[in-house]
Amino acid sequence: MTLSNLTTQIKNKNSFLCVGLDVDLDKIPAHLLKEEDPIFAFAKAIIDATHDLCVAYKPNTAFFEAYGVKGWQALEKTINYLNENYPNHFTIADAKRGDIGNTSTRYAKAFFEDLNFDSVTIAPYMGKDSVEPFLEFEDKFAILLALTSNQGAFDFQTKTVDGKPLYQEVLKTASQYKNSDRLMYVVGATKAEYLKEIREIVPNSFLLVPGVGAQGGSLEEVVKYGKNDQIGLLINSSRGIIYASNGTDFAKAARSKALALQQQMAELI
């Protein structure tokens, strides 16, 4: 998918919502466990119920890998279902990968070619030659962890390096990598006030923002500090939407939660 297609979707839908598909068999409605592939059955129902309200879906690979080969099959079915039925949605493999050059290329091929995701989240610690292999694929994007929404973010990400927090050093350095126009950045909503400085370093990039809702971040603040001319934001909500109910009405309940977020977004843009 191209960036302009993503921006068009956002404007058409008045939404920059990303729905996180963290499918946990301990949390999905009990009646789905009788299905042949409960993980896919749940993901499909959530997608069908929310697709007109969001512009992106983000399966987190950990939840699929935890079920081994079956989980990987469910991930494949989920992305294939999205690509076949909703080709205008931006798809994110939330995998947080990264390795030395030739190995990062393998991960890029796994997510961009074998599974055909539009993007994958990656970790910055190994630097340039672990990131650039992901940026060699046309119309594919790597979403680099900059400032995450968890408590552990304060262990290293906010430590001072060359007079600024490490996450700003990551943004500044990565924005100089080859094909950095294919980079987006993960920035947690729980630190919305940091978005102002972040926008000075990467004014034109898309930011993927987790942590609105369940983790306490404010949508209004994120938009205030993080929006750019092209919107430039994808706000992710996972648990708050997909586990709104664990009864037979789960898809309808998920739709309500997604609709509430979409309506807030429409007011803010």
Next chain:
Amino acid sequence: MTLSNLTTQIKNKNSFLCVGLDVDLDKIPAHLLKEEDPIFAFAKAIIDATHDLCVAYKPNTAFFEAYGVKGWQALEKTINYLNENYPNHFTIADAKRGDIGNTSTRYAKAFFEDLNFDSVTIAPYMGKDSVEPFLEFEDKFAILLALTSNQGAFDFQTKTVDGKPLYQEVLKTASQYKNSDRLMYVVGATKAEYLKEIREIVPNSFLLVPGVGAQGGSLEEVVKYGKNDQIGLLINSSRGIIYASNGTDFAKAARSKALALQQQMAELI
């Protein structure tokens, strides 16, 4: 596997060699491509030819994931083959995972429970609550990236934080995490002189050292600066061993390369 079992294996074999299983269908001998599962066939042949010379095997998940569901099945077959036939070998899923708390738990379950690896490599960027979930499993280990062997290591890992390089801050901080006795660290051999200071921070931990051979590190220097009372080292070689030949003699050639390394190790300990 317990740490004392690993140390016993090292002493019995006079070897602290780890063989990296980076199985690439473009590099394995052509005659294996006719096999039903060429990835597993190659891995099995390498394992059978080298098991008495090494104490650990490290499949890199990127190479398996690049082949989708089939790759994940091959990874499962490989770890099952190791656990069934060579239960005294220490197994490392080189996956470089890490995510917020509940999601890291899913990755830990994927590698420790579903696949039954002894250990998994993880990335430090997201901090404490991304690492500690991996440390809750008895006789399982997380191997944290500290100083990697690639050029990109100089982007962030060697930057100064609180008066010391970031990788030392990572070691110092992580060694205070709960159950840090289940932590090991990745330290690239291409910077062997750094091992002296690293040993002052984590004197008792195992270090997984990539980059000997193909990436230019010296085994002698690594042992000089990195060995502790219990040896405390696992030296990984991947391409240098497994792609020693791409003919029908590949397993024999891999054995020769592994034997040469094991003999050097025997002299050094």
